Amino acid sequence: MGRKFFVGGNWKCNGTGEEVKKIVATLNNAEVPSPDVVDVVVSPPFVFLTSVKSSLRPEFHVAAQNCWVKKGGAFTGEVSAEMLASLDIPWVILGHSERRALLNESNEFVGDKVAYALSQGLKVIACVGETLEQRESGSTMAVVAEQTKAIADRVSNWADVVLAYEPVWAIGTGKVASPAQAQEVHAELRAWLSKNVSADVASTTRIIYGGSVNGANCNELAGQPDVDGFLVGGASLKPEFVDIIKSATVKKNA
Numbered sequence: 641m642g643r644k645f646f647v648g649g650n651w652k653c654n655g656t657g658e659e660v661k662k663i664v665a666t667l668n669n670a671e672v673p674s675p676d677v678v679d680v681v682v683s684p685p686f687v688f689l690t691s692v693k694s695s696l697r698p699e700f701h702v703a704a705q706n707c708w709v710k711k712g713g714a715f716t717g718e719v720s721a722e723m724l725a726s727l728d729i730p731w732v733i734l735g736h737s738e739r740r741a742l743l744n745e746s747n748e749f750v751g752d753k754v755a756y757a758l759s760q761g762l763k764v765i766a767c768v769g770e771t772l773e774q775r776e777s778g779s780t781m782a783v784v785a786e787q788t789k790a791i792a793d794r795v796s797n798w799a800d801v802v803l804a805y806e807p808v809w810a811i812g813t814g815k816v817a818s819p820a821q822a823q824e825v826h827a828e829l830r831a832w833l834s835k836n837v838s839a840d841v842a843s844t845t846r847i848i849y850g851g852s853v854n855g856a857n858c859n860e861l862a863g864q865p866d867v868d869g870f871l872v873g874g875a876s877l878k879p880e881f882v883d884i885i886k887s888a889t890v891k892k893n894a
């Protein structure tokens with residue numbers, strides 16, 4: 641079926657210069673499956689992007705955690721997609737729930753960002769996910785479908801998109817989705833893509849899970865048929881991120 645496992649590390653707003661050097665050294669010294677088996681992408685804060693890119697082993701890649709919605713210009717404090725592209729930063733995370741919630745990024749704004757970043761040659765990790773309240777009221781699928789639709793309405797080529805399902809209630813809480821809960825939403829998202837985009841996009845687009853993934857729970861999650869990898873927060877700052885990268889072999893052997 642050819643969906644290569646994908647492990648992203650979202651460092652969020654963490655790390656000093658010294659800490660970043662340590663994380664990079666750990667990753668550079670780790671024994672991990674070959675790049676034929678797993679894509680590894682780490683996402684440091686903007687200020688560390690170029691130094692991490694140049695010091696990280698070449699088969700691992702970097703992602704920005706955000707970029708501006710359109711061409712750069714008089715937008716103080718923002719970083720544009722074309723700046724990232726000009727520095728050969730290959731990936732960007734867009735629509736993370738922390739930005740949706742704290743910075744009021746709407747579905748439409750996130751969709752516009754995804755389309756613009758793709759137009760500039762970046763690859764996008766696009767995040768969707770429901771809050772606890774939404775899950776408890778039974779609207780999980782409606783919420784993630786709406787978020788995905790705002791992207792699908794603006795994007796025609798999905799080859800450079802990875803979809804990250806990150807339930808808000810599982811982020812940073814230690815309350816990981818059960819393998820069955822993750823599988824259920826991933827399968828429904830894939831069915832949504834099949835119905836609303838195309839069967840081909842549904843079968844080739846990687847849908848990764850994020851929310852309290854760690855070295856102890858990654859293998860069981862990776863064993864789910866529609867879980868194509870992870871977007872890891874807290875544990876991506878620790879040596880156990882290497883164990884999470886290794887969970888790619890669970891999928892390979894499944």
Ligand SMILES: O=C(CO)COP(=O)(O)O
Pocket residue numbers: 650736806810811812813814850851852853871872873874875
């Ligand atoms: O938000 C996340 C990744 O983008 C997940 O964060 P945690 O792994 O810390 O729960």
